Amino acid sequence: MRCDVLLFASYADLFGAPSVTIEVADPDPTVRALVGALRDTPWGAQLPSRPLIAVNRRYAPEAQTLRSGDEIALIPPVSGG
Amino acid sequence: MRRTAIVDRPLDAAGLLAEVVRPANGAAVLFVGTVREVNQGRDVTGIDYRAYVPMAEEELARLAEEATQRFESADLVIEHRLGTLGLTEASVVIACAHPRRAAAFDCARWALEELKRRLPIWKREHYAEGDWGWVSAAVGEATP
Numbered sequence: 026m027r028c029d030v031l032l033f034a035s036y037a038d039l040f041g042a043p044s045v046t047i048e049v050a051d052p053d054p055t056v057r058a059l060v061g062a063l064r065d066t067p068w069g070a071q072l073p074s075r076p077l078i079a080v081n082r083r084y085a086p087e088a089q090t091l092r093s094g095d096e097i098a099l100i101p102p103v104s105g106g
Numbered sequence: 107m108r109r110t111a112i113v114d115r116p117l118d119a120a121g122l123l124a125e126v127v128r129p130a131n132g133a134a135v136l137f138v139g140t141v142r143e144v145n146q147g148r149d150v151t152g153i154d155y156r157a158y159v160p161m162a163e164e165e166l167a168r169l170a171e172e173a174t175q176r177f178e179s180a181d182l183v184i185e186h187r188l189g190t191l192g193l194t195e196a197s198v199v200i201a202c203a204h205p206r207r208a209a210a211f212d213c214a215r216w217a218l219e220e221l222k223r224r225l226p227i228w229k230r231e232h233y234a235e236g237d238w239g240w241v242s243a244a245v246g247e248a249t250p
Binding site for chain 2: 031033034035038079082083084098100101102103104105106
């Protein structure tokens with residue numbers, strides 16, 4: 026499945042773009058599989074071992090299955106307030 | 107009363123306080139988070155606040171709903187500002203009122219700590235030396 030992943034802040038700087046398209050081999054991938062594919066990119070080594078993923082604007086557990094059309098975001102460590 | 111917003115204009119703390127003050131409440135707590143001149147030993151001249159805006163709006167609304175469930179009868183208004191802020195400018199305002207003072211303090215504090223832990227908002231600090239850097243509250247993994 027092709028996943029368009031939104032990027033923000035330091036991760037947008039790291040990837041050099043506001044989003045990245047990731048091909049995950051599994052047709053019904055989990056968040057964990059997406060993270061694995063992200064870590065296989067040239068920038069993946071600079072991500073934490075378990076980066077945060079949001080799906081449809083909610084933090085998603087690693088076991089959550091991704092669906093076509095989901096709004097997916099890779100969330101850097103937050104620093105609001 | 108429960109209202110939250112992510113905004114790109116200066117915050118009006120007194121206005122938020124006025125929203126939660128009402129006869130049923132015996133206590134009102136107003137928290138104002140402001141831009142500080144030093145962070146981790148470096149002189150800061152200003153901060154850019156960036157966000158994943160749609161999620162930040164939804165997460166802030168969820169957080170406020172949880173707060174008013176946790177602290178029954180609380181009136182709670184929260185605004186977080188985005189954009190470039192100078193020293194002493196307010197980045198976040200939490201106004202919380204409750205019939206009892208302990209719950210008003212606890213609710214405001216709980217909302218602030220949850221906001222800092224969960225809201226997809228990022229600070230980019232500008233330093234006196236002319237460089238800048240993203241602030242990582244948690245180095246490595248974040249933990250919402």
